[in-house]
Amino acid sequence: MAVNTAFRNHNPSARKRNIDTFKCSAWLGWQMESNWTDPFLFAVYSIVKPIAGSLILVVMYAIISAIGGNNDPQMFYYMFVSNCFFMYVGQVLFGVAQIVHDDREHFQTMKYIYISPSNYLSYMIGRSVSKLIVTTFAVVITMAFGIFMLGIPLSLFSINWPLFLVVMAIGIFCIMAFGLALAGVSFLTAKHQGGMNEGIAGVFYLFCGVVFPVSTLPAWGVAFAKVLPITYWLELIRRSLDLGAGLDQALVGTSTMVCLLILVVSTIVFTVIALIIFKAGDTVARQKGLIDMTTAY
């Protein structure tokens, strides 16, 4: 009886419940990311994959330089740095979207989370924290590889730290918002997350000036690139690190403050849109009974 009363009296506020959900799901996410193997293999896995991704560009650049193409080192720095930080888009954005399919189809736990007092949005944000930690590790390793093995001229004293930290915080917030939008779509789709994630990555990879200046695109492509916050995020990262900045003719006339302002405004706009998409996906999935859908082709 006493236990029952205590249980009934335990009614934390919504804010506390959300914080608890966030903490537990962040811990759960970290366990799922890392405890599938021993720490050594996990470290190897976390290092090999991002470095291989960067080396593809290194080899492409080296081959074309050797046969007389563009061998401007600033172009190489541009590609390397942007590609390195683009890992956040690849891992965090799609990691968030993938949680839906993982929970719904693989572990089949989504319905249980829904019937618990947890808020699914808080849960998703918590789960994405582990992706953020793993990706940060990969970015640091890749940048270190670039500095020590490929001669990228970056020193801790040449970085504009205030700009870098502000831009990183806004950028990661923006990427997570995009992830929530994708998660909203994932509520309604079959097990297509591979193609969808790859495709959305392709949009950003193609239009945000990740591995080539935006000005290389046709005029309509440049116009589209200029409404995507990731374009400004990467440009500001390059400026704060002073690597490959000023190479993109499409952004060279835009001051750092204007870039920052556009990044903030577009992040707010995309966050509102992302929350609407997430909510709509969640509502329609419940209406259509898709919360426990499994699609095994």
Add this chain to the structure above:
Amino acid sequence: MKFEEFPKPSWLVMNIRAVFGRAYPRIIGVNRELSWVFFETVLPLLGVAGYVYVYKALEAPAQYIGYVIIGGAMTAYWMNVLWSMAAQMYWEKEMGNLELYLIAPISRMSVLGGMALGGMFSSSVRALSTIFVGMVVFGISLSLPDPLMFTGIFIFTMIALYGMGMMFASLYMLWGREAWHMSSLFTEPIYLVSGFYFPVKGFVSMLGNPGFWIAAGASIIPITLGLDGMRQCLYPGNRDGFLPLWLELAILVALSVLFLFLAKYSLAYMENLGKREGRLTMRWQ
């Protein structure tokens, strides 16, 4: 009619039915979710286009854009082998289908063969759409003076590649979450060593003798020589080929036999191991 009176199909007929039965959901069933056409064919083209623009920004010779398009098209098959062949057995185990396959009176190779056949269908749609976009949007021009050699290279690349996928499937059958992570790990590093976005001979130009051995080592992955051979066929006269075409074809034939042989034996071995250790029905590890 009593059960005993039903004609019992021969072993061959049963296995052919199994192949088509497993291919069916991937060819017909998947079309009930037509969103895959958009997700699997249109969206991945954008990533390939990104690499095309890298070469444009680097002012590379025109054939490099063609190389990227061909590599981009072939990623469809590699992704299919990784995620829908190798990792599929892990997924089937998680979904509870694996035990059904194991109690059916059919060869496991038939089930995997059906998966391969069905997977090749959707991958081919994606690959062809990549080539089509490459020709229409980026204006690449391909010539095919020796269609027989091209066909031979392509067919044996597919046999060797899907044979490799079947072999991996046996490993993945016993793995837990590491299966997912291993497939993920085999993406970028294989794109790098197999030369998906540049000719694999580039390693030799860059690094000399060690580069040759990197390319030679990567040739154990059938798509390395398959890609190189197809690029040589579609861009005749270029000097970016790693090995002579006839040698690449011969190696691919040998790899096809090797991987199918290894797949059969590793499947039997892993199944027995799984039975002994009680891991064939373990889920959510």
